[in-house]
Amino acid sequence: MSYHSVGYFAAFLPAVLILYTLTPKEHRWKSLLGASLVFFALWSQWAVIWVFVTALLTWYFGNKLAAMKKAPKGEDRKAFKKHKKRIQTAGVISVVLLLAVLKYTNFFGSTLFGAGWVTKRILVPVGISYYTLQAVSYMTDIADGKYEPAPSFWKLLLYLCFFPTLAEGPIVRFPDVSEQYFAGNDITYVNLTQGYQRILWGLFKKMVIADHLSPAMSSLYTTYKTIGSMSLLAMLFCTIQIYTDFSGTIDIAIGTAQIFGIRLTENFRQPFFAKNAGDFWRRWHITLGVFLRTYIFYPVSLSKPVRTLTKKIQGVFGKKAARYVGPMIALLCVWLTSGIWHGPEWTYVGYGLYYFAVIFIEVLLEEPIKKHIDENALWFRIFRFIKLCVIVGIGELYFMAPDAATAFTMFGSIFTNFRPEVFINEWSMLGPGLTDYMLVFFSFAIVIAVSICKEKNISVRAKLERMPSAVRWSFWYAAVFYVLFFGAYGPGFSAIEMMYAGF
Amino acid sequence: MNKKKNLVKIFGFLCGLAMILTAASVIVRPKDNDVYNLPSYVRTLENLNGEKENTVDVLFAGDSEASDGFSPLQFWSEQGISSFNIANPAQILPDTYALTAQAVKNQDVKLLVLEASCLYLDSDIYSKDPYLRAAEKLFPIVHYHQAYRLLKPRSVSFGKVRKTDALKGFWLKTNVREWVGDPDYMGDPAEPAQPFGYMAGDMMEKLYALCQENGIELLIVSVPAPAYWEYSKHNAVNAWAEEHGVTYIDMNQMNEELGMDWTQDSADGGNHLSFSGTVKVNAWLGQYIKDTYAPADHRGDAQYDSWKDALEETGLYGVNS
Structure with a gap:
């Protein structure tokens, strides 16, 4: 169930x-x-x-x-x-x-x-x-x-x-x-209604967005894996799919617990507003991040062998280089654990090492960037956002790939065999039709809008609760109907399990 | 007091929701017969209703073997038969039944050609999950929510529209993938009969009864599908056909006669016919229908210009109508 x-x-x-x-x-x-x-x-x-x-x-x-x-x-x-x-x-x-x-x-x-x-x-x-x-x-x-x-x-x-x-x-x-x-x-009225509202939000993300993209993914990872334009599309789709599937299921979990008056720890905090990959992981799967930081990162970086090694490095390469030794060894342990935790596949180990490499480079570049670039400049913020999307997109494409070879073939195709005409002519043959795509992108735009509000500390639900009851009831009726009518379930759709339940 | 008020609010909300779902259900539910795949049912019906009344003599039905296999324009071009293909990929028998039942309202159908592979699909229109199934029956909008796929900017109509499909329901495939395997791919002729899909037997009885009521001849055909068809299925279909006095033609036994070349005649490694495969199959089948059921040759009759125009529009099979 x-x-x-x-x-x-x-x-x-x-x-x-x-x-x-x-x-x-x-x-x-x-x-x-x-x-x-x-x-x-x-x-x-x-x-x-x-x-x-x-x-x-x-x-x-x-x-x-x-x-x-x-x-x-x-x-x-x-x-x-x-x-x-x-x-x-x-x-x-x-x-x-x-x-x-x-x-x-x-x-x-x-x-x-x-x-x-x-x-x-x-x-x-x-x-x-x-x-x-x-x-x-x-x-x-x-x-x-x-x-x-x-x-x-x-x-x-x-x-x-x-x-x-x-x-x-x-x-x-x-x-x-x-x-x-x-x-x-x-069980209070407030917890009951707010719990169900949160569940509905989760169902919206999971069934209206993530599950509609699912049929396209198998074609993208098989038939179109050598076509660069399609690989780029796969990168976009799998990022949206994983985010809405996982965060949607977490919304259902948090909503269910709230019905019983239990407040669970949040697991997502607008991850795509992160400044870099390190920050992204403080906003995505937060509770896993906290676990790894508390029980792997700190114990490893403060362990005796690491401290001894740091001292030795300090003696040879100086204080500046030694400063990175402890955190980097601990970071490597964190990402290896994270990779292997996701599942018994070498692709997950590779996924962990990928983020280790990215965050390692980010740490090395942190100081020079701070020195030479105004981080609040608009151009830099746009660049930072695009860079994050590319980093996360590559990670998710690799994460979802059946094996490393497929993932590398797909990355390679973006630079060697882009062929935009294949995308133009065949995007509609991937499974979802035009109506499904329109639905997914409109619904994802709603998710982005709500995320922007949250990032600015604006509570959409609180605003809604201040509205007259006729407006509120109409809104919730429309929301339930939207999920029921546009959700990918029942006749004509394959049942799609929760993606992270397999980890 | 507050608790009571809250309970009333919850109950009121749920009642309102039930009313909305009931109203939506009334809008989307087909009037006469429940179906599995509403969008393909509605689109096929719209296309079929686009034909003039009493112009379709022959209907082709089934799943993807039929939708990819039978080309009404070829039957028109070679025998002058006015036919329409109501098959769709993965179409189950209840949808075929519903479409046939709708077709006989406007058309004087004389022959229904059913491709047999759909007998091996489960013919239950509702979900297997018992809770979802109950919800689908209680609020049909849950079952028919795929109706949103009909909400394209170009068409929102559920009704009778004068609009038809240029290929008359045929799903033309341009791809070719070779099939390699044993030429006697159907296995041992003594194979025991493989039971039909869940509820497919019951639906066949219903479809047969519908044909009888409306004076429609039923012809069951298996198009060549080397990766899929085998004697266990053949024997089951044959037994059903013999029991009901219906003709069954298994074209998998006629590969040589048809001149099938599996380097070119399969679209996907033996599951479905490529265009060249359909040309061979339809040439034989069209002649068989002509010889056995003697449908009228409507070429030259202005009432049937829809087929002539479609042939000119598509440029298929040479324009010799």
């Missing part, structure tokens, strides 16, 4: 709402847990067992670490810390190993033993990459004494598999949500 299916809205969510409302306040979190497990099982069948295994490991190591706040009197503090670190490492490795076995066995097997290496098909539970990161953050924070562990195993299980965040995140930290999950908030 996916978040944009009728079953989710017409059956699952109303059933959970009724169950939640009828349950006494102190037990409502149990309704959410029950709903989450049912949702999990509907999606992943018996593989639901694996989230229990992760939860048990997290529960065991979390409690063990929580019990080790201070070194007992008379015990060697250094040895105690070392012991604690070992337990923390064992905990993290155990859940990551489970992820690796379930999701990456075939990847590592075929890498080590050749493409012919196959195992029995492993049923990978939905959201394993997301809840494993939450488990890692939980154990690491408990070890650092940042907060108390979950009061019960079942509450920890709810934290790991809360159904709106299960498939695509956002990746939340325990203290940010635990109180909200367990408080049993009443």
